[in-house]
Amino acid sequence: MTQFHLAALGFSLFAAAAAGFLTCGSLVRMLMFLELMLNAANVVLVALKPDAASQAYAVMLFAIAAAEAGVGLALILSLAAAFRTLDPANIKELKG
Amino acid sequence: MILNAAVWGFGGLAVLATVLMIFQRDSVKAALLMLAALLCTACVYLALSAQLLAVLQVILYAGAIMTLFVVALTVTPAAWRDRPLPASLKGVLGLAAAFVLLAELLKLAAPLRSAAVTLGFSETGTLELARRLFGPFVFQFELLSLVILASIVAAVSLTARRRA
Numbered sequence: 001m002t003q004f005h006l007a008a009l010g011f012s013l014f015a016a017a018a019a020g021f022l023t024c025g026s027l028v029r030m031l032m033f034l035e036l037m038l039n040a041a042n043v044v045l046v047a048l049k050p051d052a053a054s055q056a057y058a059v060m061l062f063a064i065a066a067a068e069a070g071v072g073l074a075l076i077l078s079l080a081a082a083f084r085t086l087d088p089a090n091i092k093e094l095k096g
Numbered sequence: 097m098i099l100n101a102a103v104w105g106f107g108g109l110a111v112l113a114t115v116l117m118i119f120q121r122d123s124v125k126a127a128l129l130m131l132a133a134l135l136c137t138a139c140v141y142l143a144l145s146a147q148l149l150a151v152l153q154v155i156l157y158a159g160a161i162m163t164l165f166v167v168a169l170t171v172t173p174a175a176w177r178d179r180p181l182p183a184s185l186k187g188v189l190g191l192a193a194a195f196v197l198l199a200e201l202l203k204l205a206a207p208l209r210s211a212a213v214t215l216g217f218s219e220t221g222t223l224e225l226a227r228r229l230f231g232p233f234v235f236q237f238e239l240l241s242l243v244i245l246a247s248i249v250a251a252v253s254l255t256a257r258r259r260a
Contacts, residue, residue, distance in 0.1 A: 001100050001103075001212070001213050001214075001215065002208060002209055002210070002211055002212050002213060003205075003208040003211040003212075003213055004205055004206070004208040004209045004211070005213075006103070006213060007201075007202075007205040007208055008202060008205065009103070009104075009107040009108075009111075009140075011198055011201040011202060011205065012107075012111045012198065013107070013110055013111050013114060013133075013137075014197075014198075014201070015194045015195070015197050015198035015201070016111055016114040016115050016118070016194070017114055018193070018194045018197055019115075019118060019190060019191050019193075019194030019195075020114065020117055020118040021190075022189075022190030022191075022193055022194060023118060023186070023187045023190035023191060024118070026123065028123065028165065028168050028169060028172070029117075029123065029126060031165075032117070032126070032127070032130050032165060033114075033117075035130075035157070035161060036114055036117075036130065036133060036134075039133075039134065039137055039157065042137075042149075043107075043137060043140060043141075046141060046144055046146050046149060047140075047144055048208075050144055050145060050146070050220075051220075052220055052224045052225050052227075052228050053228055053232075053233075055146055055148065055149055055220055055225055055228075056225055056228040056229050056233050057233075058146070058149050059148075059149070059152065059225065059229065060233070060236060060237065060240055062149075062152055062153075062156050062157070063240045063243070063244060064240070064243065065156070065157070065161065066156055066160060066161060066244070067243050067244050067246075067247035068247075069161045069164050069165075070164065070247050070248070070250075070251045071247045071250050071251055071254075073164050073165070073167075073168045073251075074250065074251035074254040074255050075254060076168065077168060077171065077172070077254075077255065078254050078255070080172055086172060
């Protein structure tokens with residue numbers, strides 16, 4: 001096994017999540033795919049340099065992912081309550 | 097040998113669960129597939145000798161973040177949830193874009209073909225990780241607490257405005 005194989009695994013995960021992000025029709029599902037993309041980036045980070053420094057960065061990325069999920073879902077729930085839909089195609093105005 | 101098989105097996109399962117998520121129409125089943133992908137990733141971390149990350153992956157991603165998604169799916173009325181995936185031009189273009197992205201990333205990673213990796217079980221202790229986090233990375237780590245505080249305030253203010 002080479003580092004290329006480990007990177008290919010992470011990149012496949014990232015590309016599958018990106019495909020889902022680009023094709024799905026729901027804001028909640030888009031955020032789910034976004035989390036999976038961040039997860040794939042974490043996998044590549046740890047797989048390509050398996051030492052304590054990269055794992056420390058991965059721990060920080062976990063915290064960022066948690067913060068992102070919290071704010072993202074709060075935003076989505078606010079948008080959904082205002083527009084009565086979770087379909088991004090139906091949300092065209094972002095006037096506060 | 098067994099660690100190689102574990103990385104390939106669980107990594108492949110994670111990719112498979114993510115691909116199945118795209119074609120799953122039921123949102124709750126999609127959330128369960130995401131949970132499967134996250135747990136498989138935790139197993140990949142374990143095979144890469146990142147034991148603490150595997151535990152954090154289960155607690156944070158598969159626990160806390162998945163709970164948030166399930167709550168979000170529960171509180172939104174079923175009528176607002178996603179419609180069946182239309183086989184539109186947008187979908188085809190999205191998949192094509194993802195394939196192009198994958199091809200470019202693999203092309204960029206081509207120099208790594210010569211870097212051999214031998215996976216062996218080792219222990220990355222929490223003490224070593226803590227030394228890094230509170231040593232050279234202390235500024236970034238403390239900055240993260242501000243990010244999390246800001247996200248808590250933002251989430252509370254957004255939902256409070258909605259309730260009012």
